[in-house]
Amino acid sequence: MRWFILVTLLLSGSFLNICRMLENAVARKETPVAVVVSGNIEAPAVITTPVLMATPTSSPTVIPTATPTVSPTPLPPTSTPTSPPTTLTVTVPGEVIWFDTGIEVRAGQNLSFSASGTINLMWGDLNSNVEPGSPGDECPPYENSPCLMSNAAYGALIGKIGDQEPFRVGANLETTASASGILYLTANDNHNYYYDNSGAYQVTIAIGADPTIYDTFDNPAFEGSLGQDRWGMGGSSPQLEQHHGVLVFTLSQPNPYDSFGLYPTRYSSLTLDQFQFVEAKLLLSSETETSGGGYGDFVLGVKAPLKDNRDLTFQCAIGRETPVRVKCSAYIWNDIEKRVEDYTEIGSKPTNFDTWHTVRIEVDREANVTFSIDGQSLGSYRPQQADEIKNGFFSPNIWIYSETPESMIGHLDDVRIGQNGL
Missing domain, CATH: 2.60.120.200 (Jelly Rolls)
Structure with missing residues (x-):
């Protein structure tokens, strides 16, 4: 279990x-x-x-x-014009692996995340409720199924841009996009066990101007x-x-x-x-x-x-x-x-x-x-x-x-x- x-x-x-x-x-x-x-x-x-x-x-x-x-x-x-900054809010379902936010970011853009909400990681067991900022830096494999990020806690909000390596978002994060592509978000979990998750995170994302x-x-x-x-x-x-x-x-x-x-x-x-x-x-x-x-x-x-x-x-x-x-x-x-x-x-x-x-x-x-x-x-x-x-x-x-x-x-x-x- x-x-x-x-x-x-x-x-x-x-x-x-x-x-x-x-x-x-x-x-x-x-x-x-x-x-x-x-x-x-x-x-x-x-x-x-x-x-x-x-x-x-x-x-x-x-x-x-x-x-x-x-x-x-x-x-x-x-002197080059830039795109204006944008702020968007998305709902990230707990049962979806790499939720597509529909947001395309460009390398060099500043990104700011603010997340809240609760996701349950196992059939509604109240002891399995987690939040975006779940503490810890370890997510061990379960039945040979690794976590999407092994160095972030179960349930922690994580993200990735395109096919780049994932990064921890947590409850709050300010960072600079290292690559261009679609932004994906999810709750960190064992890859084969998203089916028993429920709940969602609400994530507000502020996207800086595109410098290119x-x-x-x-x-x-x-x-x-x-x-x-x-x-x-x-x-x-x-x-x-x-x-x-x-x-x-x-x-x-x-x-x-x-x-x-x-x-x-x-x-x-x-x-x-x-x-x-x-x-x-x-x-x-x-x-x-x-x-x-x-x-x-x-x-x-x-x-x-x-x-x-x-x-x-x-x-x-x-x-x-x-x-x-x-x-x-x-x-x-x-x-x-x-x-x-x-x-x-x-x-x-x-x-x-x-x-x-x-x-x-x-x-x-x-x-x-x-x-x-x-x-x-x-x-x-x-x-x-x-x-x-x-x-x-x-x-x-x-x-x-x-x-x-x-x-x-x-x-x-x-x-x-x-x-x-x-």
């Missing part, structure tokens, strides 16, 4: 010259290689590229084109427009509108290979000491669908300049293809010869129009790059130029592109820029 328990596309020679002169570019886009000569676009070059972890597809690989380098002086991170938030597009002052205090833009006839908490990109009846995009003015050119990841939510609207099968992409990217007028770009995109795909890749652009020197698709998976995806690009201190889609790692990439770029600058950007004269509409939300692991 148990007792306790970015974008400046080569639209025309004159436009490119103006953009270079102003140094107002945002990023590359993923398109077939094309060169503008006297206002005409040469046929795309056919390039065979290596593929890593690629999802099989009958669609041809789409090769990106170039954008000039942007090197404005970044503002200090203290750059823009959530919910400032009413910018409804129907763009917050140009945070964003620079370029490309062909940009149409950008904040609408009900998202930023809508519209490329209406474009010329072939048209594009436009954004770069964050406060984080436009950062070293690895200042920048180690960018993340955003992307959606490609079904209004983008075309019976003609014209290619186009809605892209989150990071550019790192190389020597000899070359750039290395990492990107994740939702592509208007058959089928629609969310994908990540890396490539080098030679700006002198106007060609792609290397293109590597890291991986992809099929998706649908009108579907949100959270894409993330991380660069560690050694310039190794990790690509993630919806919290799952898609793959990693070690650039041959790692030693060169790790002492250089990185420029995050978002852009939209269409290969054909058919509209592209993308939605952007929750842009985050921060240190690795935050």
Whole structure:
């Protein structure tokens, strides 16, 4: 018995010259290689590229084109907007292992817990009533069933973030989230013996501001427009509108290979000491669908300049293809010869129009790059130029592109820029 328990596309020679002169570019886009000569676009070059972890597809690989380098002086991170603090109260049932609070926290956020209530650990036996702050630092196994935390008392309120190690909450706790993910709570008990528990804890959780938030597009002052205090833009006839908490990109009846995009003015050119990841939510609207099968992409990217007028770009995109795909890749652009020197698709998976995806690009201190889609790692990439770029600058950007004269509409939300692991 148990007792306790970015974008400046080569639209025309004159436009490119103006953009270079102003140094107002945002990023590359993923398109077939094309060169503008006297206002005409040469046929795309056919390039065979290596593929890593690629999802099989009958669609041809789409090769990106170039954008000039942007090197404005970044503002200090203290100027970055943050999400407001939030206070929520949840009821944690005693019989549930790892109750999902529905609260997603970010590494670096301050968390404050206050808990009360009573849980019974064994069929209503009054001697088995416990409270969130149950004293003690031991929860021994019972019939080969270990406790969720062996170094916290039976019944003590414990928590975990995502699949990280659990931590003791007790009746009160103030801490800083060490990882990002969903917050789970439960009463500590032997893993196989939650079925005989009853009662619940009431837990009030104060969640501090998210230090990595750059823009959530919910400032009413910018409804129907763009917050140009945070964003620079370029490309062909940009149409950008904040609408009900998202930023809508519209490329209406474009010329072939048209594009436009954004770069964050406060984080436009950062070293690895200042920048180690960018993340955003992307959606490609079904209004983008075309019976003609014209290619186009809605892209989150990071550019790192190389020597000899070359750039290395990492990107994740939702592509208007058959089928629609969310994908990540890396490539080098030679700006002198106007060609792609290397293109590597890291991986992809099929998706649908009108579907949100959270894409993330991380660069560690050694310039190794990790690509993630919806919290799952898609793959990693070690650039041959790692030693060169790790002492250089990185420029995050978002852009939209269409290969054909058919509209592209993308939605952007929750842009985050921060240190690795935050």
